[in-house]
Structures are given as C-alpha cells and as structure tokens.
Amino acid sequence: MTPDLMEAGAQRFEKLQTIALPGQTESGGRSAGYGRFAKAGEVDTTHGRILYLEDVHVSFDGFKAINGLNLDIAPGELRCIIGPNGAGKTTMMDIITGKTRPDSGTVFFGSTIDLLRYREPEIAALGIGRKFQKPTVFEQLSVFENLELALATDKRVGRSMVFSPTGEEKDRLAEVLTTIHLADSASRQAGLLSHGQKQWLEIGMLLMQDPKLLLLDEPVAGMTDEETARTAELFLSLKGKHSLMVVEHDMSFIRAISEKVTVLCDGSVLAEGSLDEVQADERVIEVYLGR
C-alpha cells in the first residue's frame, strides 16, 4: 500500500465524518461493543432513517415507471416531492404502501423492516399512513365514525363487534377533531363536507392511526387559499411528531412548509435540496419548462 493511497483513504474518512448526520454518533447512538435486538414490528430509527429506498425499479408493460430510485427520509422530517406528470410519484407511494411490487430494489422502514415482505393492511399497521389524491372518506358515516374506524386499536372482527372507545381513546378522538378543525361537525355525514374538509378528515383518519410516516398525495388540490393556508399550518404542527412525505404541485404551499425538496423525473431523483436550490437547478428548469 503506497503512502498516497493511504493519504486518500484518510481524506475520504475525514469527509465521511463531516457529512455524518447531526445529532447522530458514529455508532448510531449505541454504545460501542454492544449489540441490539431488532424488535419485530418496531421501527428502528437509530441510523437516522425512517424510510429508505435503494435502486428500485418498476415497469408496467415495458414502461419504466420507477427507474433506479434512491430516496431516504429522516424521522420527523417533512419532505416535499415534486416532479412533472408521470415522474413516478404516485407509483413510489404505491410501492411503499405495498400496493405495487417493485421488480427489483430495496425498501426499508427504519433499519430492520423490509416493506417488500408485507401486504397493505400490515404496512398500515406498522405505522405508514397514506392519503390518496382523491379524498376517500366513508361518505355514509359521520365525521366521528370515520375517525373512530381509523383509530389504532384491535381490528379483528370479534373486537369490533363489542368495541366502545375508552376514555383515553375519546380524548384522542377529540384531540384530532380539534387538530383538523372539524370539532363542530363531528356528527355530520362525511359525504356532506366540503372538499377541503374531506381532505382534512382524511388526514385526521391517518392521524388516528398514530402513524410514524405519513404519505400525502396532493393534499391541497382543489382547496381554497384559506384552506391551503390552514393545511400548511397543520402540516408544520405535525412535523417532528411524524415524518411526512408530501407530493404537491402547488409551489406556494411547498414554500410555506418545506425545508427539503426532492425532484423526481422519469422514475428517479433528479435533484434534492431546498426549494430555492432546486428551482435554480438547470436540469429541473429544463424538465419543467420543456425541452
């Protein structure tokens, strides 16, 4: 081994040390020399990552919807995803929630849970909540009943037949009703709510499950400016307690909430950084303004 090779190695090591995540020790918060048990079904975020996708590929009839996607999200982070139509944003959420199987690649929730091994209801139970593009609430049920259905509890048939919320669960229901500004409409039929209120109700239903990671697909689409502003407020209050991944086209909304933005294009990451950084990126401008 030559001295210059050793020198290069030392430099590389130095560099790695400086880009280590803030608040993380090199051993990922563990004391040296001790192993840990990976607890089944529990999200392990000691490595500073709650979601981790590596080299994911999906194609539908030859069309590469996701093409070598690498992406990761830290606990408590609010990440915005933007990209032109067909960039693979919704497909990516489908993969994370188990709706679509990737052809190849790795998808981890925390450091220990391989999401590709679970089905949709199991992934929801692990703590990943998803809000769809179109608000889907149970229209025939009341706002309160919608939230009660989503409550994190034993969801087997027998328990559901005799279910009645405990005091603690009632507090939680009241808390979420307040958070989503629907406390006055608790007994209203969900189908009668305005579009924006349905979106909030759906977010509320996600919160009832107390998810660690929230996937939100165009949450402010079709909202009035006032509703959008209140939604931004809501998301900022959720940040830190939950990790959020928001797909959105509304740039002013993203400006209001984002710290880090990821640009997807043709099924892989094109750019990442603050909104100003990615907006200044030439490749991003090219994708958005057309070639």
Add this chain to the structure above:
Amino acid sequence: MNTAAISLPTPGPLLTRGAFSGVMVALLVVCAVAPALNLLVPADSVFHLSDYLVGLLGKIMCYAICALAMDLIWGYTGILSLGHGLFFALGGYVMGMYLMRQIGRDGNYQSDLPDFMVFLDWKELPWHWALSDSFIATLLLIVLVPGLVAFVFGYFAFRSRIKGVYFSIITQALTFAALLLFFRNETGMGGNNGFTDFKRILGMPIATQEMRMTLFVMTGLTLLGFYVFARWLVASKFGRVLQAIRDAESRVMFCGYNPLPYKLTIWTISAVMCGIAGALYVPQVGIINPGEMSTAASIEIAVWTAVGGRATLVGPIVGAFLVNGAKSWLTVAFPEFWLYFLGVLFIAVTLWMPQGVVGLVKKFKKGGQA
C-alpha cells in the same frame, strides 16, 4: 383549544323509541293477537284469522328473514348474492329429512325408509341420513350445513378478491349446480319431488291448527329476534366497517383492517339466517323440493330487499310482505303476468326508487316537514 370541551357524539340506544314500540307491537301481534284471532274467535266472525292467512303470513315471515339476511350482505356490505336460495333450501332440506323420518311407518309403503327410497328400491338409509332421527342434531345441522357451505365458498371467493357482478354470477352458478345435484335421485334427497307428505314433528301431528299457530309464533319470534340482532350488528363498529367496505374497500385496508374476515363473517351469518328461515318454512308449507334453488327464487330475495329499501333493515321486511302479498293476489288474479310484474317492479324500483319504499316514505316525511 381545550379538547375536553368538545362534546363527542354518543352512540344512540339499540332501538330508537319508534323502532322499540314497533318491535313491541309486532311482538304483541305475533304472540297474542294472531293466536287469539285464529284459535279463539269463532270461524264465522269477521275478526277470525283464517288458517289460510296464518299459513301465508308464516310463509312471508320466513321470506322476510331471508330479505333481512340479504340486506346485511347486500345493503350493508355491498355484496349482491344471487345464491341465498341455496342456503334457504339447505336449511329446509335438513328440516325435511327430520320430518321424513318422523313419518315412520305411516307412509304409502309402510316401510321404515322414506317412501321415495322404497320406490328406488333402496334397502337402507344412506350415510348422510344418519343424524336425521335426532331433533337436536337436526337443529344443529340447520345452522351448520348452510353455515359451513357459505364459509368454505366465501373463504375462497373473498380470498381471491372476487367482487361485484362476478361474485353474483358465481353464487348463481353454485346454486344452479346444487339444483342439478338435488334433482338427481342418486343424491338421496327425493329427486325432483323433494320431500312432502309430512305427518309429525316431535311426535305431534303437524297439520293441526295449534301446530300451525305454534310454528307461526316461532317464525315471528325468530324474525323479530333476527331484526334486533341485525340492528345490534349494524350499530356496532363491525357494522360500520361493513359499510366502509361497501363504500371504499381499499381505504378500509389502509385503515389497517383486513376485509376478508369481515366479509366472511357477515356472509356466513347471512347464510345461517337463510337456513333457519328455510327450516321454519318447510313444516309450514309441507314441502321442500329443488325448486327453492331455482334462479328465480334467489333473485326474488334480492327483489324484496330492493323494493323495501336497502341498508334500512326494516325495509326488506316491508318489501317481503309487499311483494309476496302482491304475489299471492296476482298469481290468483292474473297467473300468467306475475313474472312480468316482478321484472317491471325490479326495474322500476332500481330506476326511480333506489332507496325503496322506506326511502320513499322518508322522503315524503321530510317534504312534509319542510
């Protein structure tokens, strides 16, 4: 904001005041008024309830149980079954086997075996008749046979995520296959004649006025019991999950529910209810044959439910009474037009009265108040 200040909606009572008085009145009519009018009031009085009407009403109450069962699976869960006639017939056949054995040596051939077996020159009872002598076993089998068939069929159908019209067609095919099976003499179920000519139940003569009334009261109590049970089911969180499955199944999965056991449970409950209705029906009408598994029989159950009003519970019961009342009149007055009438009724209800009769009444009430 103070979260404690928010008043959460509290669940209402199992039966609203109106529903409670309705059930009480029905209970009184079934257990006291009808028996008194039939047994105590002399036959020449205008208030006398004729044996014919007792038989007809008893029959319709069995149909109403089927309609209620159909409402749970179709109205509340959104799964249209066109095979509920099968479960009804299975319950009926189990009861029929017991009644056949009760005939004893009083049949035409004075044999230990049922007449049709003698006719086929069989020397001993086939294996599946082994439990038909015991009334207790019969009661168990009335629940178990339709329940088990529904459970196994439902498990595979729901696991394969068969939905909508495909599920309806498969249930129809299953019922038709069963019809063909029961038509065969080798099946040991009386072939196309089925079972009839019953003499006794629990050793007591079956054709007396008192026995008819007893069966009538039992059917009425079963119907009311099932109504209250269905109300409880629908008002529980289980019932709300069913409605959620009907409206947005994928959303239910994302809420962390596995829809399979939910669908399977309500499907099996619904089938068992139909089976019990069939078992109450057979001693009252005195015959069971494969005709109960015909395509039309299963579709009629769906028509009763639609006419009365899906997802209302009381609607299907009303629907069963209305349609069958009309049927017993029309098939006498204009026998050849009954099926046309039924078809037109189904189309008209689907097009103009999606909520059925009950929906219409609700609408008028609202209109009156406004």
